[in-house]
Amino acid sequence: GENVEQHPSTLSVQEGDxxxxxxxxxxxxxxxxxxxxxxxxxxxxLIIDIRxxxxxxxxxxxxxxxxxxxxxxxxxxxxxxxxxxxxxxxAAFDNNAGNMLTFGGGTRLMVKP
Amino acid sequence: NAGVTQTPKFQVLKTGQSMTLQxxxxxxxxxxxxxxxxxxxxxxxxxxxxxxxxxxxxEVPNGYNVSRSTTEDFxxxxxxxxxxxxxxxxxxxxxxxxxDEQYFGPGTRLTVT
Numbered sequence: 001g002e003n004v005e006q007h008p009s010t011l012s013v014q015e016g017d018x019x020x021x022x023x024x025x026x027x028x029x030x031x032x033x034x035x036x037x038x039x040x041x042x043x044x045x046l047i048i049d050i051r052x053x054x055x056x057x058x059x060x061x062x063x064x065x066x067x068x069x070x071x072x073x074x075x076x077x078x079x080x081x082x083x084x085x086x087x088x089x090x091a092a093f094d095n096n097a098g099n100m101l102t103f104g105g106g107t108r109l110m111v112k113p
Numbered sequence: 114n115a116g117v118t119q120t121p122k123f124q125v126l127k128t129g130q131s132m133t134l135q136x137x138x139x140x141x142x143x144x145x146x147x148x149x150x151x152x153x154x155x156x157x158x159x160x161x162x163x164x165x166x167x168x169x170x171x172e173v174p175n176g177y178n179v180s181r182s183t184t185e186d187f188x189x190x191x192x193x194x195x196x197x198x199x200x201x202x203x204x205x206x207x208x209x210x211x212x213d214e215q216y217f218g219p220g221t222r223l224t225v226t
Contacts, residue, residue: 001172009153032212043203043217044156051212089155093212099163100171101146101215103155 002027004092006104013080014112021107023090024072032093033066033073034101039086047088048075080111114139119204119218126194126225134189134221136204142216144207145187146171147179149200150220156203162187163210194225 003026013019023033034049050057050064050073057064061080066073077084090104120135138145146161158171162181176198178190187206191198202221207213 004155006155034214036215043219044215045217046214049214091156095210095212099144099169099210100158100161101212102158102172103148105153105155 002030002092002094002100002102004090004102004104006090006107008107009105010108010110012110012112015080015082017080019077019080019084019109019111021075021088021090021109022072023074023092023104024070025092025102026071027092027094028068028071030092030094032095033064034091034093035062035064035075036089036091036103037086038089038106044089077109080109082111082113085109085111116140117204117206117216117218119202119221121221122219123222124224126191126223128194128196128225130194132191132194134191134202134204134223136187136189136218137185138187138204138206138216139185140206140208140216141184142206142208143184144210144213145181146205146215147177147187147189148203148205149173149198150203151200159189159202191223196225199223199225 031052036044038044063076147159148156160179162168204218205215
């Protein structure tokens with residue numbers, strides 16, 4: 001089955017700096033890669049996703065890049081703000097392998113004012 | 114719309130007891146799933162369903178049963194609770210298969226003593 005590894009597990013940045021979180025996946029057939037944000041005590045919520053026919057996608061201060069050859073994808077947050085502090089999860093989906101969404105272990109991002 | 118609802122919010126069980134975690138959605142979503150969240154291990158898929166009457170195992174199905182008699186409801190049953198099942202449980206639903214935005218419920222915090 002699919003295996004998704006996420007790094008780093010914790011990330012501390014100064015307000016205004018950029019943050020980058022990286023994920024690798026094992027199944028080359030995976031074709032959908034979402035990112036979820038989970039604030040403390042809350043449910044995970046989708047912030048951005050990318051499909052395998054696209055190399056990069058942006059939405060205001062967040063962007064995701066995908067390298068299918070290397071089987072890795074990354075989340076980029078620019079001009080970080082204290083409200084960006086949360087746990088971020090990457091995930092990979094392969095609809096040819098049981099319709100399962102596999103999550104990475106999560107990254108706790110702390111933005112210091 | 115209420116979205117995805119889960120009950121109870123908190124539960125304490127003794128080892129060997131059984132119980133059912135309830136999950137319901139009012140968005141007419143076909144795909145529903147159950148995850149458990151443990152510190153540092155992300156979200157791990159327990160069971161999922163691609164439609165009424167169809168269920169399948171995820172990554173960590175042992176000790177859990179599910180059923181999907183209606184589109185709206187997807188209960189998770191713990192057969193004989195064990196301390197290793199202490200976790201936060203999230204139910205999620207999406208419009209199509211797993212490659213759509215997952216809408217998560219608020220979670221159930223379960224402690225097994």
